[in-house]
Amino acid sequence: MNERQSMETDIVCVGFGPAMGGFLTTLAKGIVNEDGSAVMESTVVPGLPPQVICYERADDIGVGVSGVVSKARGIRESLPELDPACIPLCTPITEEKVVYLVDPHGASRRSLPLKAADAALKLLGGKFPGCRYKDMAVELPYIPPFLEKHGGLTFSLGQFNQWVGNTVMATGAAQIWPASPVAAPIIEHRKVVGVRLADQGVDKAGKPDAAYMPGMDVRARLTVVGDGPVGPVGRAIDEARGLPMGHHQRDYAVGMKFVVDLPGNCPWKVGTVIHTIGYPEPEIFGFLYVLPGHVASLGIFVPSWFDNPVRTAYRYLQHWMQHPYLWKYLKGGTIRSFGAKTLQESGKNGEPYLVGDGYARIGEGSGTTNVLTGSGVDEAWTSGVQLGQAVVELLEKGLPFTSENLEKTYVARRRASWVEAEAKIAARSREAFASGFIPGIIGMALTGLTKGALCWPADSEPVHKRIPSIEEYYHGRISCEEITRIRQEATAKGLALHDALMDKVGWPEIEYDGKLLISHQDALLLGGKVQAAPGYADHVTFECPDTCRACAEKTCIEACSGQAITTNPDDGVPLFDREKCVHCGACLWNCSKPSKADPERTNVRFAAGAGGLHSAEN
């Protein structure tokens, strides 16, 4: 079994998320009849409908994704019969709040104006007419229209994906294979002609081991790339082709979340949506969605413009949950699920070439996420629907999947749609966060309220240029000598630095309750159910080991959502444990050192890998 095998199909798809769900749902309606018979014929298996295969790297189609609040315009348009009650953990939105959280501990890093605002709130908050200051929080009296999701849905993307995937497969129009990481696109003469699956039966370094099986080449007339913001196929195409002039992919966030069984005394009603700003750090946004069954999906986003080299989402998440505004109703709750994922927040600015000869890009990796409206799933789904319509049109006309034909059909539909119109408005909405939290909030409001006519301009920089040294970040709060001591101690014990540093600047210790406040490792096991099948190579590697040895921040360790990247007591190159990785991809963009080959990339290489989260409730 040591020879690389090859297989032909009509359409090969990479990554099963909402975009691919939209694509396959639409495609299925066009290529098979309701009785399963073929509307049109495959070119590789005559007599059958076009053969459509989708490979997903995660171990099931419902694992490893996130909670969602969405207007669901595109989803409802393509699924007019959709009944939220048919999908577990799905419900209409009943109430929305945006809440500013004051820091109860004084440990966060706040600018002077923000400190002054907090002081004024604490002193006078309850006395201002219309200002509801309670539990160290203010519920904003007004939600800007560009942010509100009234009339939409909140749901678990894992459950939604399961429902969509099973519905698509039941039509017989497509096969969706989980646990099948795709290593790379196959590019011949500047044309994508299929994909190569990851090698199996290899050791950590990718060398053949027991039961070695080289990843199969799956050749297809069309390759649909929907592998998300850190997918290896999309990034390989970008590396081969570059991005369109003026585009960059520098804005990211890691979203980390829990799904929680709420305690009995919690009064939040189903469909409640709460967005928070201001705490645990001003740059970190929070979300809480109340789902059916007295369950909440909640968590935080830690963005790339949060200039903290020890940006640990897990520790911050625990502080956020314990904010008095939330904790009074969360205390006594129990974790059901845990997960994390990267969000591509460059949106329109990071849009790659959407099509080329033999391929098309859909979903988050194609720049659909709208950072102004805080919406991505519906946009991703809609981009998939648009490609589905285009592919059916080309198949009906018997036209090849050339760049030109895909431009005329798919890209034209996308450009004419609300996805594009809103993406244009949002394009410069978050620029000002590069200058700080307050300019960022003002800039976002300015752009949103003027529908993109105005913005607060600021220069964009790659993440590695933004991350300061630990000494710079804690200047005036922890001495350099103390940081050196903490670093030496932590390295000797194989620990990350963030806990010691955060303790030092006044963050209270987390008192584990064994239910919601649990160790990071227990969150992986009890919540994420993280597992990894043997026989695959390490998917996180470091491009230049000497660069790691010289790195004093090692943000990859601090930011790792699964404690899979750890300090190496014997060497400066971090250790990676594949069995703990949740595949969020945060290491890829949090690295503080640029790649020597391309300064827009970092020193971390993130390849295709199996395993990860095994909870389908995220």
Next chain:
Amino acid sequence: MFHIVVCGGIVPDPLQTLEPVKGPAGWGLKNELMLPSILDPWASHALYEAAHLAKAVPGSKVWLVSLGPKAKLQQVMMTVAQKAPFELVVADGPAGGFVDSFEVAEALFAAISGIAGLDASKLLLFGGWQSASRGSGSTLQILGEKLGITDQFQGVDKLTVGADGSLEVMERIEGGAYQISTCTGAPAALGWATGELPEPPNNPQVGMANMRLVMPALQKAKPAAVNAAAIDYQSVTLPAQKRETRVVKDTPVDVIAQEIIDWLAS
């Protein structure tokens, strides 16, 4: 040549938080349909052994007979069908592990009896020795009896086929020892322990070939006639567990053993 029928149900993926609840249709697991599922690990070993045997003995064929909700089975098949060639036979019914084993055996018997072209004289009935979902270890034995199979083996780790078609079976017995038995050949029932084969890699070509039969099998699956009231449980509890998680690598075996002894002693 053999006609190998592997019986395998689906169970929640390991590490899932399980909560038994009693509903109108009897006991089940809370949110069972939301949990990701896998083919029962014990049955998986049986399937891999069956595929290996079928490959070694020309003309042999493997059927996977499964009792479970067909929507969930469809999803699980996408993680199984790339591993080994088989033909799926579906009995659409509950898979929570609470149905009486006699009822399960009846449903599987009905499904197996409906397999066209199955030659009972060549039948090897494979399954898991145990199940990850409240296995009583009796289903395969009852099913074997219903099929008229008198040569039954449990806790099997190795099967060797002689040139004359005889079967040499290595079974686990008490005290960590093995018992080796020989029978003249099929039909026989083998409840597999872990076997000796690793999980095969995913082979997309095998998956594509299997799916041509899996989807029609799911579409024509008939509801299984299982009587949930055939058994009642006075109470249902999960095994108590105490979590004290540490992640320590390269710990010597002696240290691990001592920790377990200390834990038991406490």
